[in-house]
Amino acid sequence: MADAAEQKTGEACIIDGKAFAAGLRATVGAKVAKVKSEHGLTPGLAVVLVGEDPASQIYVRNKGKQTLEAGMNSYEFKLPDTASEDEVLTRVEALNADPDVHGILVQLPLPEQVNEARILDAIDPAKDVDGFHVINVGRLWTGLPSLVPCTPQGCLIMLKDTLGNLTGKKALIVGRSNIVGKPIAQLLLREHCTVTLAHSRTQDLAAECRTADILVAAVGRPQMIRGDWIKPGATVIDVGINRVPKEGEDGKTRLVGDIHFGEAVKVAGAITPVPGGVGPMTIACLLNNALIAACRQAGVDVPD
Ligand code: NDP
Secondary structure, three states: OOOHHHHOOOOOEEOOHHHHHHHHHHHHHHHHHHHHHHHOOOOEEEEEEEOOOHHHHHHHHHHHHHHHHOOOEEEEEEEOOOOOHHHHHHHHHHHHHOOOOOEEEEOOOOOOOOOHHHHHHHOOHHHEOOOOOHHHHHHHHOOOOOOOOHHHHHHHHHHHHHHOOOOOOEEEEEOOOOOOHHHHHHHHHHOOOEEEEEOOOOOOHHHHHHOOOEEEEOOOOOOOEOHHHOOOOOEEEEOOOEEEEOOOOOOOEEEEOOEOHHHHOOOOOEEOOOOOOHHHHHHHHHHHHHHHHHHHHHOOOOOO
16 A cells, blocks of 8 residues: 555545454553563553543443453543542542552543543643643653554554555644644654644645645544545545434434545545544554553563
8 A cells, every 4th residue: 555646546445443443452452461471460441431421431331341351450430420620630649549550541521610631630641541641742742752642543553554654745634632633743743744734724724635645634523524625545534523414314313524435535545434444443542552551650561
């Protein structure tokens, strides 16, 4: 796939995020088995869920299940949606102090009475498996070892596997959030791409998109990016997860990305679908981060 633009003859190659995620989970599982047998170390991942948000409950359940399947310890803490900021902070501080817990994830969004930034800031940076703490953000941007946010990490793994060396590629990321757009930009800069970050005030977004060898969409607007915005042969990563009504089926919904997949697949060289693209990689990368965090805290090397 190294020269997707030259090889393009028909529909884009579909990047199978489920298969990538299964591979990464298996690799993490094998490494966990190794650190257990060689060092007696069992990584532990704690998830804090505040409130009853149905989507968050599903994510947390999946995370717990996959953590156990990888051979790690999984700890789940549920607080009511009336929980105060101090109650959430007390839970985070207890987990910071617990030597069996190597990774802490506070499921977002938090109820409005709880200040998200204050909670994320309270997590021990060494246990910050989401990579959202300012210390990890700063380390990422200055090229120091850090815990890298999971969704961006998943995007990079799939891009490198699809394209090989990314040096010199023109990458456009649509969306500049702290948790997706900005860290993806930094990871691609580190791979020597020429990076542009686009956002809601970008002038002529379609023209900007048409210049990109790598197009990453992280906007949260269903099918906003059309086929004729895409450079023929480009590699397209769709981070967006949007629920839209299913045509002709009252009350039913389906998931779509930020890219108009039906149009884009005819133009791109390779593309991630929604669902089944970036989404499955996020939890697999979380497990990888928990393993890295555990090894660093125990002072042992992450197995090759
Ligand atoms: P945010 O809402 O935090 O950020 C959205 C970004 O899109 C902002 O930078 C905003 O610009 C930009 N934007 C909004 N409208 C436009 C527009 N019309 N043209 C150009 N840019 C625009 O979202 P997130 O980064 O948290 O998430 C983005 C998407 O990714 C969502 O669909 C989310 O569900 C999904 N997601 C998927 C994950 C996965 O595991 N696959 C994980 C995390 C998120 P501005 O800054 O100017 O407001």
